[in-house]
Amino acid sequence: MADKKARLTVDGESIDLPVYSPTVGPDVVDVAKLISLGYFTYDPGYVSTVSCESAITYIDGEAGVLRHRGYSIEQLAEQSSFLEVCYLLIYGRLPNDDQFADFQSAIQSEQVIDDYLMSVLSSFPRNAHPMGVMCSLVGAMSAHYHDEIDINDPECRQTTAIRLIAKVPMLAAMTLRHGRNQEFVPPAPNRGYAENFLHMMFSESESDSVSPILANAMDRIFLLHADHEQNASTSTVRLVGSTDANPYACIAAGIAALWGPSHGGANEAVLQMLEEIGDPSKIDAYLKMAKDPNNPIRIMGFGHRVYKNYDPRAKVLQATYREVLGLLGIQSDPTLQMARDLERVALSDDYFIQRRLYPNVDFYSGIILKALGIPTSMFTVIFVVGRTPGWIAQWNEMISKGYKIGRPRQLYTGDVIREYPQD
Numbered sequence: 001m002a003d004k005k006a007r008l009t010v011d012g013e014s015i016d017l018p019v020y021s022p023t024v025g026p027d028v029v030d031v032a033k034l035i036s037l038g039y040f041t042y043d044p045g046y047v048s049t050v051s052c053e054s055a056i057t058y059i060d061g062e063a064g065v066l067r068h069r070g071y072s073i074e075q076l077a078e079q080s081s082f083l084e085v086c087y088l089l090i091y092g093r094l095p096n097d098d099q100f101a102d103f104q105s106a107i108q109s110e111q112v113i114d115d116y117l118m119s120v121l122s123s124f125p126r127n128a129h130p131m132g133v134m135c136s137l138v139g140a141m142s143a144h145y146h147d148e149i150d151i152n153d154p155e156c157r158q159t160t161a162i163r164l165i166a167k168v169p170m171l172a173a174m175t176l177r178h179g180r181n182q183e184f185v186p187p188a189p190n191r192g193y194a195e196n197f198l199h200m201m202f203s204e205s206e207s208d209s210v211s212p213i214l215a216n217a218m219d220r221i222f223l224l225h226a227d228h229e230q231n232a233s234t235s236t237v238r239l240v241g242s243t244d245a246n247p248y249a250c251i252a253a254g255i256a257a258l259w260g261p262s263h264g265g266a267n268e269a270v271l272q273m274l275e276e277i278g279d280p281s282k283i284d285a286y287l288k289m290a291k292d293p294n295n296p297i298r299i300m301g302f303g304h305r306v307y308k309n310y311d312p313r314a315k316v317l318q319a320t321y322r323e324v325l326g327l328l329g330i331q332s333d334p335t336l337q338m339a340r341d342l343e344r345v346a347l348s349d350d351y352f353i354q355r356r357l358y359p360n361v362d363f364y365s366g367i368i369l370k371a372l373g374i375p376t377s378m379f380t381v382i383f384v385v386g387r388t389p390g391w392i393a394q395w396n397e398m399i400s401k402g403y404k405i406g407r408p409r410q411l412y413t414g415d416v417i418r419e420y421p422q423d
């Protein structure tokens, strides 16, 4: 596998390390043998660290490229539905008509309301944060589906993937309706995945129709969030999974990691920030605070660890955002207008230009979700629904390939040894 070698010299001693070439992307230096020579590597935030081998998603941050199983995100957004992308991520190929029909019916057969999960949900106060509720409900699935799980059985892993893709949107809709003290609306098998989700969240009766514009925008938001290589939540799912933990518990851990405002929680934080700014005349003062190194404030929805020129998901969503606002006739909403002003001012500001900080997917998704009438506290839950196939595909790939328990080391800076104080 390794045709090339890298030579590391420490204190005059040289060590040859294998270098692997991926099918596309930067070469990778294998440092695993350094431990036997008495060294660790140090890379806080894992900015230069590869944690696994994967054939699911490829990102080139400099070029703004995102591909799933070799297909560009732009083509997938244009030609596929979210559910087709779920199939692609899990099975490695786009489905033909029969395969897709089987996949859809397998998902539908898992879309039943579970009394057990209903009773867990009912224990939450109405004002509980939906992300905390989602994390708990998926965690509760681990308790419910434990004895029957054999992670080494590929069929069992497929059932787990299908069950999660089927149930997570239901749990999300149930969470919203519980918070509003509304009866749950059961899923309708004749509706598409995103349409069904909006139906379960907002319909008053079984026959209520869902606008195709809104259903398409929701499907596209799900699709654009479906997977994103080894980000914080996916790495969390893999790390927990590497201990052979219950897969539903792994996904619950992924939900916890996603909640943070530096990751998926940014879509909610964008709207909170816009509300905090409050008025276009205050944008300059807010930007000044975000640029001050002594102030922790950041412009939410701007910047990305990997994308340094543009976020391709944001580009696709930017078009959807214009389309949705146009179709809904709400271009004049003051919050949306302020988002546009903030974007324009930040993009021409030297601080943001020099640090290559551009709007990311969450900047536009937050704004579209607001236009769709989704409450702000549900924004990151929408991200959960979209990212579920990516998490489960990455977990499945890891388990099927063989893996070691994830166990990083540290640069210890504490006391060497202390004497316990005597009285």
Ligand code: CMC
Pocket: 045, 228, 231, 261, 262, 263, 264, 266, 290, 291, 293, 297, 298, 299, 300, 301, 302, 303, 304, 305, 306, 355, 357, 360, 361, 362
């Ligand atoms: N506003 C103001 N300054 C920023 C921002 C921002 N949003 N993002 C980065 N910077 C500055 C940062 O202060 C630093 O400045 P300096 O070089 O003077 O110290 C420089 O840019 C580099 O920042 P960093 O923290 O080293 O970059 P990172 O790669 O560790 O962080 C990030 C990436 C996404 C966490 C960060 O850009 C951020 O906090 N953005 C806001 C939150 C956000 O929108 N997150 C969603 C990410 S996309 C969805 C997802 O996939 O999860």
